[in-house]
Amino acid sequence: MSQTRIVIIPPAASMPAPFLTFDAGGRVLQRGSLLLNDPATTPDVRTVAVAPGADVLARWLTLPVGGVAQVRAAARWALKDDLAGDPERTVVALGPVMGDAPRLAVAVSASLLEAWIDYLAALGVTPSAVVPDCLVLPTPDGDGLNAAVFGADMALRGATFAATLQPDLVEPIAAGRPLIRLDDAETLERLLASAAVAPAVDLLSGLERRRELRTGGWRRVAALAAALVVSPLILTLAAGARDQIAADRAERQTLALIEQALPDAARTADPVEEARRLLAVAPPPGGLATASAALFAAVEQVEGAELDSLGADPAKGVRATLSYPAFSDLDTIRNALAASGLSLSDASTVEDGGRVVSEVIVGAAA
Template sequence: MSHARILFIPTNATLPARFLLVDREGRVVGRGELDPHQADTPPTIRTIAVAPGADIMTRWLDLPPGNMAQARAAARWALRDQAAGEIEALDVALGVAPADGGPRMTAAVSAKLLQAWLRWMETFDIRPEAVVPDNLSLPAPLAPDALTAARTGADVALRGSAFGVTVQPDLVEAIAAGRSLDWLEGEALDAALAMGALAAPVDLLQAHDRRERVKSAKGWRLAAGLAAALLVSPLILLAAEGLRDRTAADQAEAAARVGAVALYPELATADDPASEALSRLDAGPPAGGTARALAAVFAAVERVPGAELDDATLGGQGLRVTLAHPGFSDLDAVRADLAEAGLAVVDETSAEEAGRMVSTLTIGGVR
C-alpha cells in the first residue's frame, strides 16, 4: 500500500500533473497523472508537492543565531537586493540551522504564486503536507566540484552542496562553470526525487503557516481597512441613535466586534473589542508590514557596535524587540535610524545585566 504521493506541480495549471506513489521506506511503487480536465477526485493520501524551481529563489545565507522570526527577517534583509519585486511580496522559508553555524538554506517564492499553487491543488481536494523546490529535492553531490543534474519538464534542475537552481537547458553549461554534471534519469531520478521530497530540506509552507501569517503580513494588511471600519462605526452608531434605528446600531456594533475579533481572536470575550483593537493598531507596525519593520530593526542594531538583537515578538501590543547593547545612549542611535524608516519607538524597560544594557522596545508606525 502506498504511504505518500509526491506531486509535481506543472508549470501551467492546464497541464496534467505527474505524481509518484511511495511506500513507507520511500520506494516508488506507482506512478500516475492528475488531469485538470477530469472531474474525478484522487484518493486522500499524504501529499508532498514538488514545485518548479525556476519560480523559486534558493540561497545559502549567513544568518545570525536566534528564533525563526529573527532568522527569517534577517534572510529577507539579505535578499532585498536580489528579489525581482518587493521583498514583502515573498514567502521566505528556511532549512535547518547548521550545527557548525555555516550558511543556512533559504528559499523564497512569490506569496501569490504559492497561494495559486495551493488553490490549484485544492481543486483536486489536495492539501499538501509540504511544498519543496524541485532542485532541492535532488541529492547534493559528494564532490565539491560537481553538480547533480536532472531534467524537470522543459527545464534542468541543478543541485550542489550549497547550491540549487532550475534553468533553461541552454544555460546549464554557463551555470555549471566547469563543474562536472552527474545526471539522473528515469527510475533513478524518480527514486531520488521521492526521497528528497519526503526529507523536505526546506518547506515553502513554513512561511505560509496560518498562525504566523495572521499575526504578521496578512494581519497588518487587514489592519488599515479594519481601523477605518472601526473608526467609522461610532459615527454610524450616533446617526442610528438619532434616527432611533436600533437595528442599524446593533448591526454596526456587531460588525465592529466581528472585525476586531477577526484580527485579534483573543478579544472574543472582551467587553469592548473594537476599542481594544484600535489601541493595539496604534502600537502596530506601519503599512509596510512586520517584515519591513524587522528589517529596519536589524539594520539599526547592526550599526551600533556591540549591540545584539536578543528577541523579537509580534503580539497583541505590536512588535516588541529586546536589545543587548553596551550603553544607554545606544538607544538614541537606534531611535534615529528607525525614525528615518518611518517607525516610532516606545521604551518599555532598560536594565543593566552583567555589565551590559538590556532594553525592551515597542516598535510602531508614526502617525
C-alpha cells in the same frame, strides 16, 4: 501513515500534474497524473508537492541565532537585493541548522505560493510540504553539479547552489563544472521518494499563517490575475529568459480575469497596473475606524513601537507611519493585524537614529 505521495506542479494549470505514490520502503505503488476536471480522491495520503524551481530563489546564508521569526526576517533582509518582487510579499523558508555551516534560505512570492496551494486544492490535494524541484536533488560530492530535467527546464544542485534554468542557460551557469545527470527514471523516482519522506526545505513553513481557502470575490480573482502576468520572483541570472508563447498565453488569461473582476481597470491603457493600484489602495473592511483600532492594538504588542501617523486618502488608501526598534518587529505587527483580517504592506522602510521607520498601507487580508 504507510504511504506518501509526490505531486509535481506543472508550469501551467491546464497541464496534468504527474504523481507517484510510495510505500514506507520507497517502492512505487502508483503512477499517474491529476487533472482539474478529475480531482484526487485519496485525501488520507500524506502529499509533498514539488514546485517549479525556476520561480524560487535559493541561497545559503550566514544567519544569526534566534527565534524563527527573527532568523527569517534576517534572511529576508539579506536576500532583498536579489529579489525582483516586494520583499514584504515574499515567503522565506529555512532549511535545517547544520552546525556552523551557512543555512539554506529559499524565497518565493507569497502570491505565487498561494496560487500553487489553490491549484493543488482544485486537484483535491492538501500538501503537507512544498519543495522546489532543484532541492529534490542531493548535494553532490566535489565541485560538480547534480542535474535533472523537470518539464522543459533543468534543475541544478551544487554544494551551496540550487537553481532551475532553461537548458540554454545551463552551460554558462555551470561555468565548466561537470554535470552529473540524475534523471534516469529509476534514480529520479528514488530521489522523489526521499523528498517525500524528508524534504530539504518546506516552503509552507515560511507562511506566517495558514489561510483558509476561499472561492469567489473580486480581490481573490484580481490577485490571481496579477500572479499570472509575471512570476514575481525571478532568479537574477535567468531574467528575461521566459518562453514568449507561455507569457502571451498568461497575459491573455490575466486580461480576461481583470475584465471579469475589475471592469473599470480593464478599460484603462494598462489594465494590469491599474488592477495592482486598485488592490493596493482598497480600503479594509470597516474603513479607517477599524484599521485604526486594529493597528493601535497591534503596535501595543511590540515594546518600543510607536504609531506616528495614520490617515486615509481615496487615492492612496489607509496609510500609517510606524517606528520600532528592530526590523523583525514589523512581522509581529503584521501577524497581529492578520488575526483581525487585515493586511500590512510595507511601502518604504529606513533606519533613522537607531530605530526603524516604515510607511505602511493597511488593507483587507488577501
